[in-house]
Amino acid sequence: MQIIDLHCDHLYKLQMQQLDLELDTSLERLRQGRICLQAFAIFVDPQIPANQAFAMAEKQIELFHSNVINQPGIRWIRTWNELHQLTDSEIGVFLTLEGVDCIGNEVAKLEKLLDAGVLSVGLTWNPANLAADGCGEPRAAGLSTFGKQIVTLLNRRGILTDTAHLSQAGFWDVMELADFPIVSHANARAICDHPRNLTDQQIRLLIEKQIPLHVVFFPPFITGTNHATIDDLVDHIRHIVKLGGESILAFGSDFDGIDKKVEGLEHAGMYNNLIDRLREEYTEEQVTRFTSGNFTAYIDRMLKKETEDQE
The missing domain is CATH 3.20.20.140 (Metal-dependent hydrolases)
Known part of the structure; x- marks a missing residue:
């Protein structure tokens, strides 16, 4: 039985706790659990100052390269077309983005993350940001104009739009606008x-x-x-x-x-x-x-x- 898992915070945990770290999604445990494809989220706490957030996201990508894809039996999935190239002896891994807070209002920064291999993007974590309200925002609004611009970009690039953490209004907006929601x-x-x-x-x-x-x-x-x-x-x-x-x-x-x-x-x-x-x-x-x-x-x-x- 081969298993696909669409979310873990391996990279954030590595970034926050470098020493003596026991990971739920270590290579040994992924193999033991018969994981054939594991998503690795890039997550930056929304409370991180804007001038530091994008650098933290980039650091997690560095950790993905230095601690994940360099291990034996790991195949980095950079496009969805590569999914069926996995062999039974390999574990596929790919990047996702959990919340676009780290890009501020700069679409070019999101493009840079997509170019680095991000295949799925969630617009928010629990609070609101410039793109949309998260499920923890009392206002409970949907997508902003900027958020809709992001979804249009994801559609063009063939990237999944993840609705986890969105407000209900944001969920319905994504379902109307996104070509590939999840x-x-x-x-x-x-x-x-x-x-x-x-x-x-x-x-x-x-x-x-x-x-x-x-x-x-x-x-x-x-x-x-x-x-x-x-x-x-x-x-x-x-x-x-x-x-x-x-x-x-x-x-x-x-x-x-x-x-x-x-x-x-x-x-x-x-x-x-x-x-x-x-x-x-x-x-x-x-x-x-x-x-x-x-x-x-x-x-x-x-x-x-x-x-x-x-x-």
């Missing part, structure tokens, strides 16, 4: 009423448009408390599937970005505990769709659309 790490609000989770109305739109929803492993988004079991996480999966989401469900653990863990799912090497539990309830074909098939099918549709548009 949800990298969120759960079902009907099961856990948290602003980071999605309503059934939002999930039904994802199902209608066949846009992947990657469930996240952070207990406050699973149970609303600091404790959660694999069964609690499966409650969210079951709910999404009952809404009709078998063809969109996927994983975005948030490993290395969370300080509270699901019992029995504390790092990437423990993914098999979740897979074994899913096999009790779903067929092998369904579980394979959750672990990798739904995301790869979405990317294949994206590439097909790009080819058709060019013709």
Whole structure:
């Protein structure tokens, strides 16, 4: 069983804690968990002063080069076309951007990050920025003119627009504007009423448009408390599937970005505990769709659309 994970904060954790670091997504643990493709987020705390933020983002890219892609058996995925070039013995890795705070109001800085290999961009973290309101902003507005300009750029470049962390209004704006939207790490609000989770109305739109929803492993988004079991996480999966989401469900653990863990799912090497539990309830074909098939099918549709548009 090969697993795709759309979110971890390995690079931020490296940047903040260089010494004696035990990573949830170390190469050993990725191999143990049978991860075939792992997204590595660039995340800069929005509280970092603007004149320092972009340099911190660039430093995380340096850490990606010096600590991730130089390891044996790792293949850097720089374009979505390279996804199917992965061999069974390789782990694919790619860059994402979690919040555009680090670019200020300079689109050229975002272009630089895309040129460096970023394949998915989330407009916000929890607060508001110049592009949009995050889910923690009381104003709860949608995308600004600048945010819409960013989505247009991402469409042109064939980059995913990630709605995780956006306000609900921002989510709906992205769904209207983005050619290739995605949800990298969120759960079902009907099961856990948290602003980071999605309503059934939002999930039904994802199902209608066949846009992947990657469930996240952070207990406050699973149970609303600091404790959660694999069964609690499966409650969210079951709910999404009952809404009709078998063809969109996927994983975005948030490993290395969370300080509270699901019992029995504390790092990437423990993914098999979740897979074994899913096999009790779903067929092998369904579980394979959750672990990798739904995301790869979405990317294949994206590439097909790009080819058709060019013709």
